[in-house]
Amino acid sequence: MKKLKLVMVGNGMAGVRTLEELLKIAPDIYEITVFGAEPYANYNRILLSPVLAGEQTVKDIMLNDVDWYQENGITLHLGKKIAKIDRSKRIVIAEDGTTAEYDRLLLATGSNPFILPVPGKDLQGVISYRDIQDTNAMIDAARQYKHAVVIGGGLLGLEAANGLKLRGMDVTVVHLPNWLMERQLDPTAGKMLQKSLEDRGLKFLLEKNTKELIGDADDGKGGRVKAVRFTDGLEVPADLVVMAVGIRPNTTLAESAGLYCNRGIVVNDTMQTYDPRVYAVGECVNHRGTAYGLVAPLFEMAKVCANHLGNFGIGRYQGSVTSTKLKVTGIDLFSAGEFMGGEGAEEIVLSDPIGGVYKKLVLKDDKLVGACLYGDTVDGSWYFKLLREGRNVGEIRDTLMFGESNTGRPGDTGHEGFTKAAAMPDDAEVCGCNGVCKGTIVKAIKEKGLFTLEDVRKHTKASASCGSCTGLVEQIVMATAGGDFSASPKAKPMCGCTDHTHQEVRAAIKANKLLTIPQVMQFMEWRAPNGCSSCRPALNYYLISTWPHEAKDDPQSRFINERAHANIQKDGTYSVVPRMWGGETTADELRRIADTVDKFKIPTVKVTGGQRIDLLGVKKEDLPAVWQSLGMPSGHAYAKALRTVKTCVGSEWCRFGTQDSTLMGKQLERALWRMYAPHKVKLAVSGCPRNCAEAGIKDVGVIGVDSGWEIYVAGNGGIKTEVAEFFVKVKTHEEVLEYSGAFLQLYREEGWYLERTVHYVARVGLDYVKKRVVEDAGNRKALYERLLFSLDGEPDPWHERKQALVDERQFAPLTV
């Protein structure tokens, strides 16, 4: 097939990212030609500030060198500006007369700095701050001249000022509003930032309106700039004036081609302009009324655009929530959302001006809608996540201000700021789960040109497991690749096979009575024909939990442990944990265990934390015979299901015991075993408040008191210890069964796959759970009924293998 011609005008970050995405998914559709007005290949514009500050060089910030274009068969025209698009002939014409035909045209013309329309704006020494040329001009000026004035106290202006100061100039920042970065900071944080920059030797003139720039020619109207005069008559010396008062989407070319523009080239959700052959991405576009200047949204657009260009009719860009960070080394600053507050908003503020820490959180209807942090921004990404997800934070409101590590959510490792992340030695371990050091992450970011947390996860596995180092990894990405980078701003899809979230998939399965994995995949337009190892187990669980006795379990979509009904070990052998009701056993059971160990030469026997016995090192072929020899039920120690019910001795023997906790534990375990769930479920029952069964860190913990039982829920003893929260107090064993069962059924019906009870409850709020289970007796009974219905007839996979659909072939190896 003849290739279509794709021409890209503009060679910046958004455009080239689009090409990269396109080459990834459809490398063969297009013959690509790129026109760039600058004489450089693609570089990271965001990192111009560190270049100006002398912390990096132009070479460090190149993203794709000329070889990259060559390797990918892309024709690259550098230093050629497109003057005209002829849409009827479908050609573009450069200023030097070079032409190129297109079938699809991609405009990525970026933005232009806004130049104040004041007298003297064209004098020598008056520049904007946009590209490598501007940066070099500033570096040159710093060598020869003394006085610099930066007009504009926003993100870019301050970064420019900081860089010029570091290069030895005497720098004054002029700003019209009365605090700095007024689009990103509230007045308090703005003032603190000003103080900190003043300590570094920068000078500020706020609430000043520039009237004119004065030249060194006799009439003051020509030559090189020598001073700036304000409307109030004040005049300050200036040999260099940097205009950083904002950017305007560069739409000149698009407008001249008759494409509809309105503060940006207007595009739809698939990044097409009013001419569907012509796409536009990046700072030059206006999408749903917004022009973005930060990189994360641009990359989102790039992905969608590439998808559409690649003829995959999926993916829509629906706008982004953005956050800001200032790239001035040593200053930690973060803001996102509606940080100014306003009507109906409540503010939580922590202010320590001497210590240089200020934090403001803005809430509306128990949801975080804005955050402004200064001095300690380690929780910025966490707040940003809460904000994007629109999660109810009512439950954690009292500790919200103290950050993720203090709210009982899976936290970050160490409360270290951006500066500390940058200062960490390369051999410091960042991710404890996967043993990833900072150096490995930095190397991957630099060598592979990574931008996002997701990329870093994929390449290094850092923060890919428990996620507790996510904050730190984001800090490192920021420190290495530049600021503004953040995870995808939209709700997270289940996996790469779909754009749908867990919630959407669960809801669709229920609403449309989907009964098989292929049905779900077809209905929800899965991209991969049989999904992947991440979505299939989730779908299987959603189906069997939503439609018990109707949806058929699919063992091939289960992780090996649930397929073999044993835990795979690092050497490929398995471990076997038989069930011991309530942690009680008998001489007979122990004898059978001992005989089994001897007979099958099982190398290790270990007592577990859940009051059971683990037989380790069993060969897969031996599993059925081992189960048979044990003659005990499956302990489901391998499954996302009810594991154990741990108990203390209780009133039958203990001199302090007030309730028969062992009996209660056995009753719970007998009622709930074989219960599959989004994740593992652990229970414990203690007979008195001394709580020897450690019920405070279980998914459901029951504690006996004189007058009955207290039930606690959503505890966790794992990666991050979470103390269970008081749920309800009841009198009888039957009530304990009903309340616990109803709570677990709610979790089974609403939890996302691999979400523990603690995270489920954090997501929906304890109040909600109480409303459904404690306050609404009818609903509680209905939930409990549904649980019992689900469990009715559920086979023991060790002893009723046929009913449990265990594939026996897996235990029988083939031979040659």
Next chain:
Amino acid sequence: MQPVWKSICAVDDIPVLGARVVKRSGQHDVAVFRNDADQVFALLDRCPHKGGPLSQGIVYGERVACPLHNWNIELQSGCAAAPDEGCTQKFSVKVEDGKVYLDVNELMGQTAEAA
């Protein structure tokens, strides 16, 4: 060396989107996989990462996810999907009349990976 094809099992003896293990004396096992298009693949039953038994993984498309650390291995080539790097040995497979054949010479040959 000429291939010597030997029937190992029927295609239907392998679960759809699953695998079977072929034992070899003195050498590591070989895993034979079947996908939902009834294609059959054979790889050394060792993940290039930490030696995990690939036969126990979840099969999807033309890949298997290793059960130990979720590396995704291409069934066709035996190589890990990017960004992971490494390959495991692949074996020739022939399917005729619903039967799966492996090359005995290849199975019996000493290989570097099998050390």
